[in-house]
Amino acid sequence: MTVRFTLNGVPVSVECAGSRRLLDTLRGDLGKTGTKEGCGEGECGACSVLIDGEVVDSCLVAVGQVEGRNVLTVEGLAGPDGTLSRLQQAFIEHGAAQCGICTPGMLLAAHVLLQRTIRPSAADVREGLAGNLCRCTGYTKIIEAVLSCTT
Amino acid sequence: MADKRRIIGTALRKVDAVAKVTGGTRFADDLSFPRMLYCKLLRSTQPHAKIVSVDTTAARQLDGVHAVLTGQDLPIPFGILPVSQDEHALCLDKVRFIGDPVAAVAATSEETATAALDRIKVAYEPLQAFDSAEAAVAHPEPRIHDYGDSGNLHKLINLEFGDADAGIAEADLVREDLFFFEGNTHLPMEQHAAVAMWSPDGKLTLWTSTQTPHYVHRALAKVLELPAARVRVIATPNGGGFGGKSDPFSHELVVAKLAMVTGRPVKITLTREEVFYCHRGRHPTLMWVRTGVKQNGAITGMHFRSLLDGGAYGSYGVASTYYTGALQTVTYNVPRYHFQGARAFTNKAPCGPKRGHGTPQPRFALEVHLDKIAEQLEIDPAELRLRTLVPAHSLTANYLRVGSMGLGECIAKVVEGSGWKRKFRKLPHGRGVGLACSSYISGAGLPIYWNNMPHSGVQLRCDRGGGVTVFCGSTEIGQGSDSILAYIVAEILGIDPFDIAVVTADTDLTPVDLGSYSSRVTLMSGNAALQAAERARQILAVHAAKRLEVPAARLSFAAGRVFDRKDHKRGMSFAEAVQLAEAAEGTVGTVGSYTPPQGAGKYRGAGVGPSPAYSYSACVAEVEVDPETGIVRVPTIWIAHDVGQSINTAAVIGQVEGSIYMGLGEALMEEMAYRGNRKVVHKIPSLLEYKSPTTLEMCDVVTYLIEDPDPNGPFGAKEVGQGPLLPVMPAVANAVYDAVGVRIDEVPITPEKVLKAIRRKEKGEVGRFGPDAFPEIPWPEPTQIPTPWEGGDGKAVTGAPIPLERPH
Numbered sequence: 022m023t024v025r026f027t028l029n030g031v032p033v034s035v036e037c038a039g040s041r042r043l044l045d046t047l048r049g050d051l052g053k054t055g056t057k058e059g060c061g062e063g064e065c066g067a068c069s070v071l072i073d074g075e076v077v078d079s080c081l082v083a084v085g086q087v088e089g090r091n092v093l094t095v096e097g098l099a100g101p102d103g104t105l106s107r108l109q110q111a112f113i114e115h116g117a118a119q120c121g122i123c124t125p126g127m128l129l130a131a132h133v134l135l136q137r138t139i140r141p142s143a144a145d146v147r148e149g150l151a152g153n154l155c156r157c158t159g160y161t162k163i164i165e166a167v168l169s170c171t172t
Numbered sequence: 173m174a175d176k177r178r179i180i181g182t183a184l185r186k187v188d189a190v191a192k193v194t195g196g197t198r199f200a201d202d203l204s205f206p207r208m209l210y211c212k213l214l215r216s217t218q219p220h221a222k223i224v225s226v227d228t229t230a231a232r233q234l235d236g237v238h239a240v241l242t243g244q245d246l247p248i249p250f251g252i253l254p255v256s257q258d259e260h261a262l263c264l265d266k267v268r269f270i271g272d273p274v275a276a277v278a279a280t281s282e283e284t285a286t287a288a289l290d291r292i293k294v295a296y297e298p299l300q301a302f303d304s305a306e307a308a309v310a311h312p313e314p315r316i317h318d319y320g321d322s323g324n325l326h327k328l329i330n331l332e333f334g335d336a337d338a339g340i341a342e343a344d345l346v347r348e349d350l351f352f353f354e355g356n357t358h359l360p361m362e363q364h365a366a367v368a369m370w371s372p373d374g375k376l377t378l379w380t381s382t383q384t385p386h387y388v389h390r391a392l393a394k395v396l397e398l399p400a401a402r403v404r405v406i407a408t409p410n411g412g413g414f415g416g417k418s419d420p421f422s423h424e425l426v427v428a429k430l431a432m433v434t435g436r437p438v439k440i441t442l443t444r445e446e447v448f449y450c451h452r453g454r455h456p457t458l459m460w461v462r463t464g465v466k467q468n469g470a471i472t473g474m475h476f477r478s479l480l481d482g483g484a485y486g487s488y489g490v491a492s493t494y495y496t497g498a499l500q501t502v503t504y505n506v507p508r509y510h511f512q513g514a515r516a517f518t519n520k521a522p523c524g525p526k527r528g529h530g531t532p533q534p535r536f537a538l539e540v541h542l543d544k545i546a547e548q549l550e551i552d553p554a555e556l557r558l559r560t561l562v563p564a565h566s567l568t569a570n571y572l573r574v575g576s577m578g579l580g581e582c583i584a585k586v587v588e589g590s591g592w593k594r595k596f597r598k599l600p601h602g603r604g605v606g607l608a609c610s611s612y613i614s615g616a617g618l619p620i621y622w623n624n625m626p627h628s629g630v631q632l633r634c635d636r637g638g639g640v641t642v643f644c645g646s647t648e649i650g651q652g653s654d655s656i657l658a659y660i661v662a663e664i665l666g667i668d669p670f671d672i673a674v675v676t677a678d679t680d681l682t683p684v685d686l687g688s689y690s691s692r693v694t695l696m697s698g699n700a701a702l703q704a705a706e707r708a709r710q711i712l713a714v715h716a717a718k719r720l721e722v723p724a725a726r727l728s729f730a731a732g733r734v735f736d737r738k739d740h741k742r743g744m745s746f747a748e749a750v751q752l753a754e755a756a757e758g759t760v761g762t763v764g765s766y767t768p769p770q771g772a773g774k775y776r777g778a779g780v781g782p783s784p785a786y787s788y789s790a791c792v793a794e795v796e797v798d799p800e801t802g803i804v805r806v807p808t809i810w811i812a813h814d815v816g817q818s819i820n821t822a823a824v825i826g827q828v829e830g831s832i833y834m835g836l837g838e839a840l841m842e843e844m845a846y847r848g849n850r851k852v853v854h855k856i857p858s859l860l861e862y863k864s865p866t867t868l869e870m871c872d873v874v875t876y877l878i879e880d881p882d883p884n885g886p887f888g889a890k891e892v893g894q895g896p897l898l899p900v901m902p903a904v905a906n907a908v909y910d911a912v913g914v915r916i917d918e919v920p921i922t923p924e925k926v927l928k929a930i931r932r933k934e935k936g937e938v939g940r941f942g943p944d945a946f947p948e949i950p951w952p953e954p955t956q957i958p959t960p961w962e963g964g965d966g967k968a969v970t971g972a973p974i975p976l977e978r979p980h
């Protein structure tokens with residue numbers, strides 16, 4: 022089938038089985054390899070993307086489900102001219118990315134958190150990122166980076 | 173030539189950070205090539221069985237299938253250690269654990285490859301399977317491997333450094349304890365992946381998420397029978413390693429062979445389940461320790477036994493076994509020491525090196541053991557440790573050369589920072605604090621393949637445009653090794669580290685670095701980079717000095733300029749200095765390399781433990797234990813780490829916090845458990861079941877860095893990636909005792925274990941959960957090595973031991 026949706030602000034259409042995982046479509050068909058697979062069963066959050074502003078695990082979403090919707094991946098976080106978002110800058114400055122595999126998903130989860138909560142507390146940030154596993158940082162620098170964007 | 177440092181010791185961002193926050197980093201699974209095929213592996217459903225037959229006919233007939241391989245196609249064995257070449261890319265005649273790879277398919281899509289696997293028929297003849305080290309000790313037959321020291325015991329070690337029993341006999345207090353450390357796994361968030369390409373000119377290229385491209389290079393050349401010169405291994409940035417990507421793996425050899433057979437690029441990405449089968453994680457380890465101490469806390473002798481459950485293959489296991497006995501001596505003064513270690517083969521996923529490699533288990537045992545001794549002696553546990561510290565720049569009973577040693581300062585920092593003195597044994601029931609210390613190597617003193625060549629090499633090229641390229645075989649696994657190279661070179665040449673091109677981990681382009689394991693990279697590749705950069709600086713200085721008409725020794729390299737330290741205006745750009753040198757001498761390139769100093773031990777087994785420098789850590793954990801549920805919560809951990817000198821403070825603290833996190837997971841929840849009738853089916857080959865800490869379980873971390881530069885480190889730097897993990901598990905166990913008065917002598921410290929111990933205590937029994945026996949092991953005769961203070965020279969002796977004398 023043909024699936025049409027908006028990816029990072031740009032309309033796209035792909036020919037594939039509607040049951041194909043959104044993760045595979047993004048990575049394999051559309052070349053957006055910034056989205057990572059960490060488990061394939063919705064547990065680690067590495068494949069997090071936003072669908073109409075909601076964080077979802079793209080390994081659990083069939084591409085047919087995003088017909089007509091807006092999908093945002095890590096590649097869409099920077100401005101059109103490549104200017105990094107404040108959150109991306111904060112991740113760099115705080116050393117919140119080590120190996121970088123969980124980073125795209127973390128950024129998207131944190132992006133939504135900051136959009137919804139004006140001044141999140143450390144506890145809010147922990148709650149907001151609890152669905153994203155990181156094995157490198159102990160989360161500490163990630164939480165610091167997110168909190169630095171709240172003032 | 174000493175300029176003021178501008179980069180070393182600051183908190184610069186990493187050189188690859190922008191790529192990582194934009195999704196631009198190309199990991200192995202992100203690579204794709206035209207005509208690429210996809211590989212899937214068929215894995216054993218039997219824990220231990222002979223392979224009677226493998227029928228691949230139906231699989232080969234499936235549309236889209238290009239090749240099917242079985243064991244016969246890759247019959248040459250391999251393994252990371254020369255002494256245990258016991259793996260086959262695909263099992264030849266028997267399988268040894270559920271998950272052992274048996275056959276491989278290359279097809280036009282992963283779906284087709286998976287469908288083809290379903291059409292492969294394997295007939296097995298089951299053999300008795302063994303689910304624990306104890307079972308392997310009890311059953312020498314049937315043997316899992318046809319090599320090893322005895323029956324199903326892969327390795328047996330018996331080393332005596334002085335007469336430990338005589339030492340223990342002099343003690344005022346002798347204490348014996350048993351501990352068990354459950355296995356756990358690395359769980360890198362990136363699933364292993366590899367892509368192979370075979371070119372018509374007979375050259376093979378493999379991109380792979382490995383921590384050790386050099387050893388993968390060796391394994392490929394051996395198994396595929398190709399000259400090493402025709403094999404190129406490129407390690408892609410690893411999405412986390414922690415030791416789990418340090419072995420050459422079946423899937424790497426298989427895709428390489430499939431690329432050769434099909435003439436097309438072939439890719440494999442393991443599923444999360446398969447990552448659990450690759451494992452090579454923490455060995456489940458049973459430990460017995462007996463120590464004699466004087467009333468003042470001085471240790472008179474120690475006897476330590478370990479029994480490791482190695483799983484189905486050798487991996488790094490021989491080294492792991494030695495490591496369970498090696499580093500007991502580098503923190504506290506142990507004048508006489510007896511170590512017996514055994515590693516068993518079992519029918520489970522193979523164990524290997526995980527962060528701390530073989531040392532977290534004995535460290536857990538030792539630090540809880542000392543906590544119990546301190547209580548019996550009525551000495552504060554921090555004080556006990558301070559009284560028995562190994563002196564800096566000394567030699568231990570087992571001939572390890574300790575250099576800088578900041579453990580005393582580490583203890584002082586966490587004692588003060590945590591409010592230890594007002595909390596220890598004084599908090600209300602249910603809350604407690606515990607203290608533990610540790611040490612770790614900054615790289616192993618010996619390479620895996622013994623030779624006299626450097627462990628790390630760097631080539632440095634200066635471009636006439638002012639650019640500098642650093643080539644090094646080191647592998648970026650998230651720890652920041654690419655950045656370290658750039659910082660060190662930038663510091664010496666006075667240029668912007670973000671202007672430096674770093675080319676790493678490519679066996680065609682970069683000089684060998686042995687790999688990102690044993691916390692060796694900052695010290696070893698750092699020293700190599702330092703040497704290469706200093707040589708380049710020397711060349712440039714000669715020619716700049718001539719032009720500027722000042723002595724070369726008076727030149728400063730800073731801010732992209734080369735100038736007279738006494739008259740800053742008298743200078744030139746870095747690029748001009750390169751141009752002058754290039755005009756005079758030709759292309760400006762230098763090399764640097766690093767070989768660790770020789771170890772002091774000359775006995776068999778002395779190769780494990782020596783290191784150019786040892787890091788030290790002290791840790792206080794505060795816990796809240798719910799006596800009704802047994803749930804342990806850790807609000808805060810204070811950690812002080814003696815890193816020698818930070819190259820990048822932010823990266824160092826990041827490594828400390830990451831270590832605390834991983835230690836917390838090991839302390840409270842992570843375990844590789846097996847189930848089923850035969851107990852050899854992996855209980856949790858899934859992220860749904862393998863519990864690791866999320867943001868909600870992670871504690872607050874208060875970090876103190878102790879910076880006492882070590883003479884062997886670049887700028888004095890020692891390791892930080894592994895050491896700070898080690899004290900977390902015993903600190904938590906000791907804190908649980910402080911909180912509710914029960915001893916959990918086993919990790920992970922799960923609510924069930926805490927509750928059981930509390931119930932036992934309530935019934936008037938011993939409030940403890942832990943192992944209660946150490947099996948009889950057919951130990952070999954001990955190798956006797958007189959200690960340095962008994963006139964020993966590091967060699968083993970036979971015959972009567974030399975009379976004992978007290979150490980200094």
